[in-house]
Amino acid sequence: YHIKQYNKGDIIFHGGDRSDCAYIIESGQVEIFVESTGAIIDILSEGELFGEMGVLDQSPRSTSAKAITALTLLEVRTAQITNRLAESDPIVKALVGVLLKRFRSMLPSSNTSNNLLLDQVASVIEQAGLSKFKLESELRTAINQGDVQTVFQPIHDIQDDRIAGFEALSRWSHPTRGFISPVEFIALAEETDLIIEVGDLVFSRAIELLARLPDHVFININVSSKQLDDDQFLNRVLQKIKSHGISPNRLKLEITETMVVDFNLARKWLKKCQDIGFPVCADDFGTGHSGMEQLVELCFDVLKVDQVFIRNMNKSKRHQTILQTIAMMAKQLQTQLVAEGVEVAEQLKTLKDLGFDYGQGYLFGKPMLEADVLQLQF
Ligand code: C2E
Ligand code: CA
Ligand code: CA
Ligand code: CA
Known part of the structure; x- marks a missing residue:
């Protein structure tokens, strides 16, 4: 595990940076914002997770993150997250995919080719999960129909x-x-x-x-x-x-x-x-x-x-x-x-x-x- 210290005002990552890890806040506060407009998306504090989105779909950071107090972060490596996701239930994967897609669509789009890749990733996990959903409701029907x-x-x-x-x-x-x-x-x-x-x-x-x-x-x-x-x-x-x-x-x-x-x-x-x-x-x-x-x-x-x-x-x-x-x-x-x-x-x-x-x-x-x-x- 990697612990990282930041001073108030430090930038943790910029939109467009490679997503190589996510973070858990040990102490202090973080602001998630869009650099081009200055819009604040969220303020996070102790115990919260951020930076996981780019890790999940292996795309660059879509927002920036800044320390608004002195800050201690615990780094979560990409493999720790992707391994878990790979092992998870297809329905959980599908839900994560849908949520990601929905959340991304609400952000000002910076890079269209990137969104295309994201759509592909999301639709693959969605299909895997949804076909299971479908089988499940078909089983329910089958039980009722004999x-x-x-x-x-x-x-x-x-x-x-x-x-x-x-x-x-x-x-x-x-x-x-x-x-x-x-x-x-x-x-x-x-x-x-x-x-x-x-x-x-x-x-x-x-x-x-x-x-x-x-x-x-x-x-x-x-x-x-x-x-x-x-x-x-x-x-x-x-x-x-x-x-x-x-x-x-x-x-x-x-x-x-x-x-x-x-x-x-x-x-x-x-x-x-x-x-x-x-x-x-x-x-x-x-x-x-x-x-x-x-x-x-x-x-x-x-x-x-x-x-x-x-x-x-x-x-x-x-x-x-x-x-x-x-x-x-x-x-x-x-x-x-x-x-x-x-x-x-x-x-x-x-x-x-x-x-x-x-x-x-x-x-x-x-x-x-x-x-x-x-x-x-x-
Ligand atoms: P199981 O309880 O070990 O059932 C025995 C399985 O071996 C059955 O497969 C049966 O068709 C098969 N079998 C029986 N004799 C032979 C044989 O001589 N050679 C070979 N190669 N196989 C034989 P089946 O029907 O495909 O069921 C698979 C498993 O599904 C069952 O294993 C059981 O764990 C589960 N299962 C089936 N029906 C139910 C159910 O209504 N409720 C629950 N909870 N589990 C069920
Ligand atoms: Ca048996
Ligand atoms: Ca058996
Ligand atoms: Ca049996």
């Missing part, structure tokens, strides 16, 4: 060789873009409150289906942290299962390892769910950074071992040893074990030998529509 569907993938009882339950998965069929993967739209929904609506939708459909299936069949549902933080969410689910006369242990809630950043919070989530009677499943087990610690700290009812372990299990002795150890631990902890991404019979045989309870994957069935689930024999 274009977000729920499909159900069989979860197979490996030891008894029969269908035990299903995992509910969301699908969005977009009118022009076609099928959009949940990996894309769930992430988008999670950034907004739309995940609450998608979640409520999935729960409603799963519960309606459960009501039409034999009592021993269960459905797993993916939940995200926003839902678990929403106090009303579990109450709504509870209302729905009550009105359909369904036992809560038929709904298993899947929490991914990446959601668990704070064990105290996760413990509260588990307690909330388990107090009602919903079993909780650790999804994508083994892919996060806290797998072992998670097992110690949290009492999951089910462990769902991630597909990468299953895909590679017959490739090396090492992979099998790890799976064997996970299976032993699960047995000791009285946690049920599910293998995800089971695609070939050879994998199934190994999983059966290792004592896995359940398997899910294309070998048993792809995610299917409700109508097709109802055709199955249980």
Whole structure:
């Protein structure tokens, strides 16, 4: 960090100068003004930021800055700002772009070619952000119009060789873009409150289906942290299962390892769910950074071992040893074990030998529509 001192009356930069850094005022006051007319744009004091505009769009200073008292400034380097902006949400970028453009248009224009460049920069960031805005409102419409569907993938009882339950998965069929993967739209929904609506939708459909299936069949549902933080969410689910006369242990809630950043919070989530009677499943087990610690700290009812372990299990002795150890631990902890991404019979045989309870994957069935689930024999 660079600290710079100025005397009263010193010019910090002139309009037209290269924008190589921004400043935070440590003490004193700064006047932002237009040299040609003498118009004062702003007076800033301690704690305020200035000079960031030229840095943001990499164009020369459009105004001048002068110390109107003795002044101490903290220099903020261009990279510190542009790196942050580059990493930020496209919508934030778009908003910054729009604000910059609007603010610049209010200043007396000094250099037209410069404004042209600015317009280009602003429109690139605007497009990136606005297309996301657009997708977000399209998702909202899709939810309301029923274009977000729920499909159900069989979860197979490996030891008894029969269908035990299903995992509910969301699908969005977009009118022009076609099928959009949940990996894309769930992430988008999670950034907004739309995940609450998608979640409520999935729960409603799963519960309606459960009501039409034999009592021993269960459905797993993916939940995200926003839902678990929403106090009303579990109450709504509870209302729905009550009105359909369904036992809560038929709904298993899947929490991914990446959601668990704070064990105290996760413990509260588990307690909330388990107090009602919903079993909780650790999804994508083994892919996060806290797998072992998670097992110690949290009492999951089910462990769902991630597909990468299953895909590679017959490739090396090492992979099998790890799976064997996970299976032993699960047995000791009285946690049920599910293998995800089971695609070939050879994998199934190994999983059966290792004592896995359940398997899910294309070998048993792809995610299917409700109508097709109802055709199955249980
Ligand atoms: P996930 O919870 O790990 O779901 C399993 C994913 O693996 C699904 O992808 C499923 O279609 C796919 N899969 C199942 N069997 C096999 C197999 O044998 N081989 C291979 N290669 N893949 C298999 P999908 O449906 O694309 O979902 C992706 C992720 O999106 C899910 O991962 C889940 O995290 C999330 N997701 C989907 N629907 C919802 C939802 O309604 N709510 C929330 N919060 N997340 C959801
Ligand atoms: Ca899952
Ligand atoms: Ca998974
Ligand atoms: Ca996954």
